[in-house]
Amino acid sequence: MLDIALLRRDPEIVRTxxxxxxxxxxFVDDILRLDAExxxxxxxxxxxxxxxNALSATxxxxxxxxxxxxELRPQLDALAATIASxxxxxxxxxxxxxxxxxxxxxxxxxxxxxxxxxVGSDESANVVLRHWGEVRELGFPAQQHVDIGxxxxxxxxxxxxxxxxARFVVLRGMGAKLSRAVVSFxxxxxxxxxxxxxxxxxxVLRETMRSTGHLSKFAxxxxxDIDGDLLMIPTAEVPLTAMYRNxxxxxxxxxRKLTAHTPCFRKEAGAAGRxxxxxxxxxxxxxxxxxxxxxxxxxxxALDTLTQHAASLLEELDIPHRVIALCAxxxxxxxxxxxxxxxWLPGAQTYREISSCSNCTDFQAxxxxxxxxxxxKAKPEFVHTLNGSGLAVGRTLVAILENxxxxxxxxxxxxxxxxxxxxxxxISP
RNA sequence: GGAGAGAUGGCAGAGCGGUUGAAUGCGGCGGUCUUGAAAACCGCUGAACCUUCGCGGGUUCCGUGGGUUCGAAUCCCACUCUCUCCUCCA
Numbered sequence: 329m330l331d332i333a334l335l336r337r338d339p340e341i342v343r344t345x346x347x348x349x350x351x352x353x354x355f356v357d358d359i360l361r362l363d364a365e366x367x368x369x370x371x372x373x374x375x376x377x378x379x380x381n382a383l384s385a386t387x388x389x390x391x392x393x394x395x396x397x398x399e400l401r402p403q404l405d406a407l408a409a410t411i412a413s414x415x416x417x418x419x420x421x422x423x424x425x426x427x428x429x430x431x432x433x434x435x436x437x438x439x440x441x442x443x444x445x446x447v448g449s450d451e452s453a454n455v456v457l458r459h460w461g462e463v464r465e466l467g468f469p470a471q472q473h474v475d476i477g478x479x480x481x482x483x484x485x486x487x488x489x490x491x492x493x494a495r496f497v498v499l500r501g502m503g504a505k506l507s508r509a510v511v512s513f514x515x516x517x518x519x520x521x522x523x524x525x526x527x528x529x530x531x532v533l534r535e536t537m538r539s540t541g542h543l544s545k546f547a548x549x550x551x552x553d554i555d556g557d558l559l560m561i562p563t564a565e566v567p568l569t570a571m572y573r574n575x576x577x578x579x580x581x582x583x584r585k586l587t588a589h590t591p592c593f594r595k596e597a598g599a600a601g602r603x604x605x606x607x608x609x610x611x612x613x614x615x616x617x618x619x620x621x622x623x624x625x626x627x628x629x630a631l632d633t634l635t636q637h638a639a640s641l642l643e644e645l646d647i648p649h650r651v652i653a654l655c656a657x658x659x660x661x662x663x664x665x666x667x668x669x670x671x672w673l674p675g676a677q678t679y680r681e682i683s684s685c686s687n688c689t690d691f692q693a694x695x696x697x698x699x700x701x702x703x704x705k706a707k708p709e710f711v712h713t714l715n716g717s718g719l720a721v722g723r724t725l726v727a728i729l730e731n732x733x734x735x736x737x738x739x740x741x742x743x744x745x746x747x748x749x750x751x752x753x754x755i756s757p
Numbered sequence: 758g759g760a761g762a763g764a765u766g767g768c769a770g771a772g773c774g775g776u777u778g779a780a781u782g783c784g785g786c787g788g789u790c791u792u793g794a795a796a797a798c799c800g801c802u803g804a805a806c807c808u809u810c811g812c813g814g815g816u817u818c819c820g821u822g823g824g825u826u827c828g829a830a831u832c833c834c835a836c837u838c839u840c841u842c843c844u845c846c847a
Contacts, residue, residue, distance in 0.1 A: 367806095367807065367808090370806080370807055370816085371807060371808070371815095371816095373807095373816080374806090374807060374808085374815060374816040374817090375815080375816090377815085377816060377817090378814090378815055378816070380827085380828095381815095381816090381828085383827075383828095384775080384827050384828045385775080385776070385828085387775075387827055387828070388775035388776075388827090388828070389775085389776080393775080393827090393828095396827085397827050397828090398827095400827065401827070403827095404827050404828095405827090407827095408827085423806095424805090424806090576767070576803095576804090578767085701767085703785090703786085704767095704784095704785045704786050704802080705785085705786060705787095705802080707804095708804080
């Protein structure tokens with residue numbers, strides 16, 4: 329949610345950011361007009377209330393309260409009627425009223441981009457920040473992960489389809505164990521970087537989903553439970569970030585680093601026909617998520633650290649990858665700045681996103697009403713929130729299978745994972 | 758699912774329908790004392806919003822939403838959540 333104070337103070341910043349995203353900045357003037365109107369109504373309402381409160385107080389102080397009340401009755405009744413109508417008008421305009429157009433505009437407008445975000449309208453304008461690792465020459469025709477996994481008997485898409493339809497997988501045997509090893513490896517590394525581990529609910533209230541900005545009425549990509557009251561999380565970012573909603577945190581506890589391994593559920597409604605084969609785009613996948621809550625002045629440095637925490641997992645797995653700065657048009661609604669990490673897939677002969685790390689600045693925290701106090705006397709301020717995958721588990725399996733495949737169809741286990749698999753060095757047919 | 762109890766400030770915990778935004782304690786901040794610290798003592802200490810150049814003024818908030826009243830933390834209704842017991846269950 330945008331800061332109304334920023335819009336009043338410097339609307340041009342917001343307009344410029346919207347233009348960079350390729351959006352029409354007209355909403356800025358709409359907001360300012362509604363805001364001015366609201367404040368006019370509110371001032372009038374409060375003035376009238378103050379008048380009525382003062383009269384009530386005189387009754388409270390009077391010796392004969394009944395007589396005083398009777399005497400003031402006509403004035404009080406008139407004021408009450410005025411207040412009722414002013415209240416109705418103010419409510420329609422109030423920015424904290426969920427139905428109000430002003431609220432809708434504030435919530436429906438994207439975060440202000442950081443100045444460092446590259447110019448551009450789509451992913452072709454994204455900027456590669458750095459490469460890591462050398463793309464291996466396998467010395468034989470590389471297979472794609474689906475073929476590798478099915479031949480090894482560790483990925484079973486047919487039976488998954490029998491159970492649940494398209495976009496599901498059954499991990500079998502070493503596939504299941506490898507997935508579990510990857511999760512443990514990720515969580516252990518997160519712990520060593522100071523992240524606190526959580527197991528949050530996988531079903532959350534609509535209000536929780538809305539508060540993190542994942543439930544805009546334009547993109548309903550969520551699965552609901554049978555009652556429809558609870559939504560299945562599309563990422564652990566939702567419960568982890570919303571956990572401290574409406575709380576006032578101790579400034580000394582910042583930055584806070586949180587992690588969780590959860591399944592993620594997505595309808596992928598907008599991706600019909602894309603990535604229909606394999607583990608790349610499923611309705612259910614596992615992910616280890618990394619979340620930071622920081623002081624405002626620390627969040628951009630934290631984004632670099634967070635990104636490196638995610639990238640270091642691939643370094644330890646010895647999988648070539650690159651880090652990308654998303655351009656303005658490709659940066660998500662909540663984010664002021666986003667880094668993606670893409671792994672090299674020899675079978676697919678392409679780079680594929682495996683992590684997305686974003687600094688949401690105070691945009692998400694404002695809607696969550698998640699604040700901290702710098703010190704005992706300081707006013708509460710909104711924290712900055714960051715989130716990133718560390719990493720997507722399914723896509724990590726893809727990267728392992730394709731990068732560690734051997735000519736005979738076997739797959740070598742990366743050194744970093746062997747301790748989690750009893751020292752196993754290779755998955756063979 | 759059944760029965761009962763409860764929800765108040767960062768935490769704990771009072772609160773006859775009328776200066777109660779809220780006693781008290783803890784915590785926090787400042788001060789006195791001390792070589793320094795502790796202890797003791799004194800003072801200060803909720804939030805959002807509107808308004809003002811500023812001082813200040815005002816409105817709202819005691820789980821949520823309604824209602825009664827000139828006036829509600831206090832009375833009424835509904836809902837949510839928490840706790841205890843029973844039931845059920847992994």
